[in-house]
Every structure is written in structure tokens, then in C-alpha cells.
Amino acid sequence: MSDEITVRCDNVSKRFSRNLKKSLFYGLQDTFAELKLNSVGKGDPELRDSEFWALRNVSFELKRGDSLALMGSNGSGKTTMLKVLNGLLKPDTGSVTLKGRVGALISLGAGFNPILTGRENVYVNGSVLGFSKRDIDARFDEIVQFADIERAIDAPVRTYSSGMQVRLGFSIATCMDPQILLIDEVLAVGDFNFRSRCYGRLAKLMADTTILFVSHSAQQVTRICRKGLLLENGCPIIHDDVAKVILEYNRRNAPSGEFRVLYDGTAQIDSVGLEEKDLNFGGDLVLNLTISSENLYPNCFLRLLIRKADEELVGEWNSELHGITFDLPVGQSDHRFTVKNLRLHDGLYRIAFFVMSEDRLTHLINAANVDTFETSGFCYGGVAVQF
Amino acid sequence: MTRYRECFPVVDATEAVSMGSPQTLVDPLDSPLEVVEYSCDSPLRHPGKLVAAMFGDFIRSRELIWTLFTRDMRAQFRQSVLGYLWLLLPPVATAAVWLFLQSQKILNVQTEIPYPVFILVGTTVWISFVNLINAPLQGFNNGKAIYTKLNVPPEAFVMSAVLRAILNFLIRIGILIPVFVYFKFTPPWTAFLFPVAVMSFFLIALAIGLWAIPFGSLFSDVGNFLTNFVRIFMYLSPVIYPIGRKTGWFKAIMVYNPLTPGVAWSRDTITTGSYEWAVPCLVYGGISVILIFLALIFLRISRPHLVARLGM
Numbered sequence: 001m002s003d004e005i006t007v008r009c010d011n012v013s014k015r016f017s018r019n020l021k022k023s024l025f026y027g028l029q030d031t032f033a034e035l036k037l038n039s040v041g042k043g044d045p046e047l048r049d050s051e052f053w054a055l056r057n058v059s060f061e062l063k064r065g066d067s068l069a070l071m072g073s074n075g076s077g078k079t080t081m082l083k084v085l086n087g088l089l090k091p092d093t094g095s096v097t098l099k100g101r102v103g104a105l106i107s108l109g110a111g112f113n114p115i116l117t118g119r120e121n122v123y124v125n126g127s128v129l130g131f132s133k134r135d136i137d138a139r140f141d142e143i144v145q146f147a148d149i150e151r152a153i154d155a156p157v158r159t160y161s162s163g164m165q166v167r168l169g170f171s172i173a174t175c176m177d178p179q180i181l182l183i184d185e186v187l188a189v190g191d192f193n194f195r196s197r198c199y200g201r202l203a204k205l206m207a208d209t210t211i212l213f214v215s216h217s218a219q220q221v222t223r224i225c226r227k228g229l230l231l232e233n234g235c236p237i238i239h240d241d242v243a244k245v246i247l248e249y250n251r252r253n254a255p256s257g258e259f260r261v262l263y264d265g266t267a268q269i270d271s272v273g274l275e276e277k278d279l280n281f282g283g284d285l286v287l288n289l290t291i292s293s294e295n296l297y298p299n300c301f302l303r304l305l306i307r308k309a310d311e312e313l314v315g316e317w318n319s320e321l322h323g324i325t326f327d328l329p330v331g332q333s334d335h336r337f338t339v340k341n342l343r344l345h346d347g348l349y350r351i352a353f354f355v356m357s358e359d360r361l362t363h364l365i366n367a368a369n370v371d372t373f374e375t376s377g378f379c380y381g382g383v384a385v386q387f
Numbered sequence: 388m389t390r391y392r393e394c395f396p397v398v399d400a401t402e403a404v405s406m407g408s409p410q411t412l413v414d415p416l417d418s419p420l421e422v423v424e425y426s427c428d429s430p431l432r433h434p435g436k437l438v439a440a441m442f443g444d445f446i447r448s449r450e451l452i453w454t455l456f457t458r459d460m461r462a463q464f465r466q467s468v469l470g471y472l473w474l475l476l477p478p479v480a481t482a483a484v485w486l487f488l489q490s491q492k493i494l495n496v497q498t499e500i501p502y503p504v505f506i507l508v509g510t511t512v513w514i515s516f517v518n519l520i521n522a523p524l525q526g527f528n529n530g531k532a533i534y535t536k537l538n539v540p541p542e543a544f545v546m547s548a549v550l551r552a553i554l555n556f557l558i559r560i561g562i563l564i565p566v567f568v569y570f571k572f573t574p575p576w577t578a579f580l581f582p583v584a585v586m587s588f589f590l591i592a593l594a595i596g597l598w599a600i601p602f603g604s605l606f607s608d609v610g611n612f613l614t615n616f617v618r619i620f621m622y623l624s625p626v627i628y629p630i631g632r633k634t635g636w637f638k639a640i641m642v643y644n645p646l647t648p649g650v651a652w653s654r655d656t657i658t659t660g661s662y663e664w665a666v667p668c669l670v671y672g673g674i675s676v677i678l679i680f681l682a683l684i685f686l687r688i689s690r691p692h693l694v695a696r697l698g699m
Contacts, residue, residue, distance in 0.1 A: 014695075016695070023696050024605045024606060024696055027605050027689075027692045027693060027695065027696040028601075028602070028605065028692075030692045031601065031685075031688060031689040031692050033429075034429040034430070034431060034688050034689075035429075035431065035685075035688070037429050037431055037432060083536075083694075083698070084425065086537070086538050087423065087425050087538045088534075088535065088536070088537075088538060088691065088694050088698070089691055089694060089695050090425065090427065090691035090692070090695075091425065091426065091427050092427055093427055094426070094427065095424055095425060095426030095427065096424070096425050096426075097422065097423070097424045097425075098422070098423045098424075099421070099422045099423075100421065101421065102423075102538070104537055104538070106536050106537060107532075107533075107536040107537065110532070110533045110536060110537055111455075111458075111533055113458055113459075113462045115462045115465050115466060116458065116461060116462055116465065120458070120461065123454060124454055124455070124458045127450060127451045127454040127455070128451065128533055128537060128539055129537065130451075130538075130539075132450055133450060133454075156465075
């Protein structure tokens with residue numbers, strides 16, 4: 001059963017127009033083309049004036065239990081891909097085939113009317129998602145319990161916090177055990193407690209469900225998906241293990257991060273950089289720093305910060321902790337710092353540092369986005385620091 | 388597995404359906420997984436399947452239509468003290484105005500029946516006709532936020548808006564009964580044909596309304612045109628005054644106006660009992676049925692192209 005292909009996306013392309021008036025006109029043109037029994041995109045259709053490819057020749061296959069992350073920057077075609085899979089958009093070339101009941105975690109709480117009660121809206125939203133009244137009756141208590149809004153269920157939905165609305169929406173959408181689940185960036189909402197229960201519910205579904213997940217968050221993606229597909233301007237770039245896809249995504253999309261530096265004293269950076277930018281798992285990170293100072297600053301120490309490509313702080317190396325302090329003499333001085341046994345998961349990282357004075361309060365130098373480095377050789381877990 | 392039968396599209400594994408929610412061919416109890424294919428081929432290549440899928444969707448979404456209908460009804464009056472009474476009050480107010488004008492002897496249009504009865508029946512039918520023209524496009528536009536994101540048949544939003552227009556019509560008709568009593572006016576036995584006449588007339592509105600969707604959802608001109616120009620036809624139909632006795636171009640327009648038979652026969656069934664307009668009314672109704680069928684097919688074909696333009 002698990003060898004069965006449940007989602008097949010075969011050479012799918014979709015074109016959109018940037019010009020509103022033309023886009024509306026093409027809408028009519030495409031509709032009438034169908035009346036003439038033309039495939040809208042017979043063979044390989046050409047782009048008309050002001051059009052671009054929102055998706056271009058995307059193909060993949062998924063089996064039951066597979067989970068694929070669709071990654072890419074804004075406007076890369078992820079949501080368009082999801083809409084094609086959900087049957088909302090018609091591909092201009094190729095086809096998609098889905099085997100099994102499709103559930104969608106997209107625009108949670110669709111159809112909620114703010115003035116109606118939570119109870120009434122459960123039935124409205126459930127109906128929109130294709131469930132019958134009988135289905136919802138049978139699961140009603142479970143839905144309310146999971147959303148954790150027992151006390152508010154008979155209050156109008158407009159009195160709900162946005163988190164409560166999303167919780168209720170998520171709870172309805174996932175209560176019916178879909179066989180194919182399309183998820184569009186909905187897990188970013190809700191409080192910590194609810195998010196963790198969401199993952200719990202998804203984890204339960206994962207064994208028997210084919211999941212397609214659109215997200216920017218590397219952390220969410222690694223938690224849910226084993227494979228990833230990176231799209232750029234509608235074109236598939238890489239389809240591989242999710243860690244490799246995230247790395248490639250970060251390489252292409254990490255904020256360039258301008259080198260910024262603030263001086264609180266009279267010391268200045270003359271030159272700075274990492275000795276080696278490609279590190280193996282467990283390797284040493286070496287920072288070279290040349291500073292010129294007008295005053296003598298004795299017993300300084302360095303705080304080196306390591307961030308992931310998405311700015312999340314991974315860790316700090318504090319020289320004082322390793323018994324390393326140094327003086328900044330008058331004039332130029334060279335410094336070399338080595339962070340040993342860097343146990344970082346495959347990925348793209350960037351560094352920042354502070355040179356702290358003896359009093360532990362003054363940042364003599366505060367430098368952000370100093371340099372970047374990549375690690376490789378360990379891509380099993382999903383978390384940056386591996387012990 | 389049974390409980391999903393109403394909820395999810397079911398399609399034969401071996402055959403592909405192009406776009407739209409797919410049709411039911413296999414009982415999921417027999418086949419473990421339902422298969423859907425969305426391809427770039429025109430769905431008209433398999434017209435039989437297209438039509439079957441269309442009706443299948445209607446049957447599957449009947450519960451959704453009802454839910455949307457009751458949702459809008461409840462929501463509309465929840466924040467009011469009088470609640471559902473507001474369904475009755477507007478037509479009561481209209482009737483009161485005409486009765487007042489009659490009591491002041493301001494009206495002196497010659498009709499076979501009391502003029503207030505003539506005008507109240509005429510406007511009731513006409514207003515409902517106009518509402519039915521506008522309902523499909525309005526319903527379609529109201530559901531936009533949902534069917535551009537989730538796989539929901541947009542026809543459900545259309546149908547729930549149509550249901551609302553029909554409910555409003557029924558209420559307006561109910562208001563007419565006390566008016567008839569007030570004028571001691573007994574409808575002839577042909578009154579049982581009133582539903583037939585009204586339905587044939589309203590089918591025209593539905594046909595216009597459904598054809599307006601694919602164009603009107605893309606270009607707002609269509610909706611503007613309908614709201615502003617349909618009212619011209621009220622003066623070209625015997626709604627507030629009868630067709631004149633004299634010959635002339637204005638009379639000719641009224642006689643050949645395709646809306647005239649519907650207005651005239653609907654009223655005749657509960658007032659004069661005349662069959663003068665029965666045949667043309669039924670003919671236009673029959674033509675409308677065909678147009679409605681074609682409009683639904685056209686809507687289904689255009690749906691993905693509309694979603695692509697409307698949605699995000």
C-alpha cells in the first residue's frame with residue numbers, strides 16, 4: 001500500500017498575467033478556447049503579452065506517508081502549486097492526479113460569520129470543507145475539545161481572539177482524517193501550547209497521509225517533511241531531502257545582511273573575516289580580526305554570536321568562558337579566535353560579535369553580519385546544534 | 388468510509404476528468420481510494436461526464452447550499468430586536484403606501500381590477516424578478532473568498548442566494564393575501580396556475596443571472612448594467628400600468644418585450660383568469676431552461692479561469 005503513488009504532478013505549468021485588464025480578457029479567451037475543444041495549453045502554450053510563468057514544468061510523485069515541503073521565496077509559485085493540486089486552478093500544461101480524500105489546511109475558518117456563534121460556525125465551516133451535518137455531529141465534541149474553546153462555543157465568533165478562531169478552524173479541518181493533506185502556512189499561528197498539539201495531530205496523520213506543506217519556516221518544514229521541493233520564479237530548482245532543500249533555499253534567499261558596525265570607544269576594525277567558510281561537522285571556526293585603537297583597553301573579551309540564515313540565534317561563544325581575555329594596545333593589533341568542535345547541522349550560518357571592555361558593560365565594537373559560513377556532513381536532525 | 392460519500396469527489400481510477408469537482412462513478416466502499424485528475428484538456432471533450440459531474444455536484448452540495456442559506460438568514464437579523472419580522476416589514480410598507488394612495492383617490496389608472504391590486508401584484512412579481520437576476524452574481528461574488536482558496540462548488544453560493552430571493556418572494560406574496568381580503572377580491576380558479584406562471588417568468592431571470600456570472604465576476608460593468616438598466620424594462624412591461632388599448636410603437640414594444648408575458652400572465656392567473664399570455668410565457672420559460680442548462684455548463688468550464696483571475 002505504501003508503494004502506491006497518491007499524488008502525481010506531471011509537467012505542470014501555469015501562466016498568469018501581471019496586467020489586470022489583460023488578465024480578465026485572457027480569462028474570457030481561455031474559457032472560449034475550451035468551447036472550441038482546444039486544450040488551453042495544447043503542446044506548449046506561449047506566453048501572451050504581459051504574462052509570466054507562475055509555474056513551469058513542475059513534476060513530482062508522492063507515495064502514501066510521504067511529506068513534501070514546497071519552499072521558495074514570496075511569489076515563487078508555492079501557493080499556485082497548491083491551488084493546482086486542490087483543483088482550483090487548471091494547469092496550462094500537464095496534469096495532476098490525486099488518489100484519496102483531499103483535506104486542506106488553507107484559510108482556516110473559511111465561511112465563519114462573525115456574528116454567529118462558534119457552534120453555528122462549526123457547521124458552516126464543516127459544510128464548506130465538504131462534511132455533512134452527520135459527520136460534524138459525530139465529531140462536534142472532539143472538535144471543540146481540541147480547539148479548547150468549550151466555554152466560548154456559544155459566543156459570537158467576533159468575540160473570539162484571532163488565535164481562538166484559528167484553533168477552531170484547524171480543529172475542524174483536521175478532524176476528518178484526510179488521506180492527502182494540503183497545508184498552506186497555517187501553523188505559524190496560535191500559542192505555543194496549541195502549536196504543539198497541532199504537530200501532535202499532524203504526526204498522527206502522517207503515517208497514512210500524504211502531506212504537501214507550504215512554508216518559509218525551516219523549523220516547521222523539518223518537523224513535518226522529509227522531502228522538499230524548491231521553487232524559484234515557478235521553476236523547480238531542487239527536489240531532494242528537506243535539509244538540502246533548506247540549505248539551497250537559504251543560499252538563494254538569505255537576507256544579504258549588510259555588514260554593520262558600531263564603535264563605543266576609540267577602537268576600530270581594520271579587517272575581519274573567517275579563515276575557512278566551508279566547515280565540516282565538528283570542525284573549527286576561526287575568526288581573524290585586526291583592530292586599531294587610540295587608547296589602551298586591557299582585559300577585553302569577545303562574544304561571538306552565530307545565527308542561522310533566518311536570523312534565529314543558534315549560540316554564543318564567549319571568550320571569557322574559555323579563559324581568553326586580550327588587551328587592545330594603542331595602535332594596530334591582530335587577533336585570532338578559534339571556536340572548536342562546531343557541532344552544527346548542515347546549513348548556512350552568519351556571525352556577529354562584540355568586543356567587550358573589562359567593565360563588562362561597554363561594547364567597544366559591535367559588528368553585525370560579519371561573515372557567513374556553511375557546514376556539511378551532518379543532515380540527520382532538524383535542529384542547528386547537535387550534541 | 389460511508390460517511391465520506393457525500394463529502395468528497397469520487398472518480399473512476401481509470402478515467403480522467405478535466406477540472407471542476409469530479410463525478411461519482413465508484414462507490415468508495417468498493418474501491419479503497421478515490422482518484423481525481425486535473426489536466427489541461429478541455430472538459431468538453433467528455434460532455435457526458437461533464438454534465439454528470441455537474442449534477443453530481445449539485446446533489447452533493449445540497450447540504451452546503453442549505454447551510455449557507457440559513458447562515459446568511461440567521462446572521463442578517465441576529466443583531467436586531469425585531470429579527471425575522473424584517474422579512475415582512477418592507478413589503479408591508481410598500482403595500483401600505485399603495486393603499487394610502489388609493490384611499491386618497493390619487494390613482495386613476497383604468498384597470499379591470501382594483502388598481503392597487505393590479506400594481507401590488509405587478510411590483511411584487513417584478514421586484515422578485517429583478518432580485519433573481521441579481522442574486523446569482525451577488526452570491527458568486529460573496530463566496531469568492533472561499534472558493535478561490537478551497538475546493539468548494541461556487542454554484543452552492545449562487546444557489547443559496549437564489550433561495551433567499553425565492554424566500555423573499557414567497558413572503559411578499561403572503562402579504563398580498565390581506566390586501567385581497569381588504570378589497571374583497573376573490574381570485575379566480577386559475578390561481579392554481581400562478582406558481583407555473585411565476586416559475587416560467589422567474590426562469591428568465593435565473594437564465595440572465597447565471598449567464599451574468601462568468602462575465603460579471605470578471606468585469607463589474609455587467610453588475611452595474613443589470614442594476615441600472617433592468618429597471619427600464621419595468622416601464623416596458625405591464626408592471627405599474629396596463630398595456631394601452633391604442634396601437635403605436637410603445638404598445639408594440641410592450642407586446643414584443645419578452646418580459647411582458649411573464650408579468651401579465653402571472654397577474655392574470657390570480658386576477659382576471661385570462662389565458663392571453665399563457666403560451667408565450669411558457670415558451671420563454673422553456674427557452675430559459677435550456678439557457679440555464681447551458682449557463683451552468685459554461686460556468687463550470689470557466690470556473691478555473693475565473694478563480695485564476697479573482698483569487699489570491
